[in-house]
Amino acid sequence: MLEYSRGLRIVWLLEALGTPYEVVTYQRDAEMHAPPALKAIHPLGKSPVIVDGDLTLAESATILRYLHDAYGDGRFAPAKGSxxxxxxxxxxxxxxxxxxxxxxxxxxxxxxxxxxxxxxxxxxxxxxxxxxxxxxxxxxxxxxxxxxxxxxxxxxxxxxxxxxxxxxxxxxxxxxxxxxxxxxxxxxxxxxxxxxxxxxxxx
Incomplete structure (x- = not known):
């Protein structure tokens, strides 16, 4: 994840889920931009981005939904269909x-x-x-x-x-x-x- 970024949202959810994970931190440059190295993870070169097996995802809301559906057992959203x-x-x-x-x-x-x-x-x-x-x-x-x-x-x-x-x-x-x-x-x-x-x- 990029320092000082939306990535903290993902860490909050992962900690709450108790799902094992690893954080890879990328430093911002002098202009507070993401480093080019993030493009090696995802073409957008932005944070947050996760890699789960052979799946790579960007965009905070998408990542939150994916992690919740895969590991959350419905704990952090109201019942579907309601x-x-x-x-x-x-x-x-x-x-x-x-x-x-x-x-x-x-x-x-x-x-x-x-x-x-x-x-x-x-x-x-x-x-x-x-x-x-x-x-x-x-x-x-x-x-x-x-x-x-x-x-x-x-x-x-x-x-x-x-x-x-x-x-x-x-x-x-x-x-x-x-x-x-x-x-x-x-x-x-x-x-x-x-x-x-x-x-x-x-x-």
């Missing part, structure tokens, strides 16, 4: 499909002094809507689907790490409280122990 399962699947895909780009724009805007008024304006409009949507989804529950983190909660971690680093959580206390619960969960803490922090140290 409305709750369909909603959970929507949350799992929402993170990287609709929610992530505005967060990335906000982070780049903060780190690099602006990415252009048009893109920043789009992010400024989308981020509050996204954070409130997630907070409404959690509601009065500790996590999205109830008392226990599911795959979708694990998937949320990198999104919220970026949101925090991008400075967009201050006006969204419910979303910030959810992020704090994720960080406080033993599964997240154990993943950090194994894989290292999800974000690089602040400058």
């Amino acid at each position: 409305n709750a399962h369909a909603l959970h699947e929507e949350w799992l895909d929402y993170v990287e499909s609709s929610a992530m780009q505005p967060m990335i724009i906000a982070l780049m805007d903060r780190l690099r002094g602006g990415v252009g008024a048009t893109m920043t304006g789009m992010a400024d409009a989308a981020i509050p809507r996204s954070l409130e949507y997630i907070a409404d989804g959690v509601g009065t529950k500790p996590f999205l689907m109830g008392d226990t983190p599911m795959l979708a909660d694990i998937q949320m971690t990198y999104l919220f790490a970026i949101a925090e680093r991008g400075g967009v959580l201050a006006d969204h206390p419910r979303a910030a409280a959810y992020w704090q619960r994720l960080q406080d969960h033993p599964g997240f803490r154990r993943a950090v122990e194994v894989a290292g922090p999800i974000m690089p140290p602040s400058a």
Whole structure:
């Protein structure tokens, strides 16, 4: 896995499943890009990526689903065929499909002094809507689907790490409280122990 990356999500799930695994860590370059060596594992050259026998998979949600189906015995998703399962699947895909780009724009805007008024304006409009949507989804529950983190909660971690680093959580206390619960969960803490922090140290 790439340091400071989405790969921490996969480590959290593997630790929770108790499935034997090996972590191969790749260092980012001076520009925080993935090294060329990752392309030897998968053509995209990105993290996370897993190799399980003769199967190689990229994309966080795909990997989480695969590991859960292969080794999870249904513990980290609602029962298939239920409305709750369909909603959970929507949350799992929402993170990287609709929610992530505005967060990335906000982070780049903060780190690099602006990415252009048009893109920043789009992010400024989308981020509050996204954070409130997630907070409404959690509601009065500790996590999205109830008392226990599911795959979708694990998937949320990198999104919220970026949101925090991008400075967009201050006006969204419910979303910030959810992020704090994720960080406080033993599964997240154990993943950090194994894989290292999800974000690089602040400058």
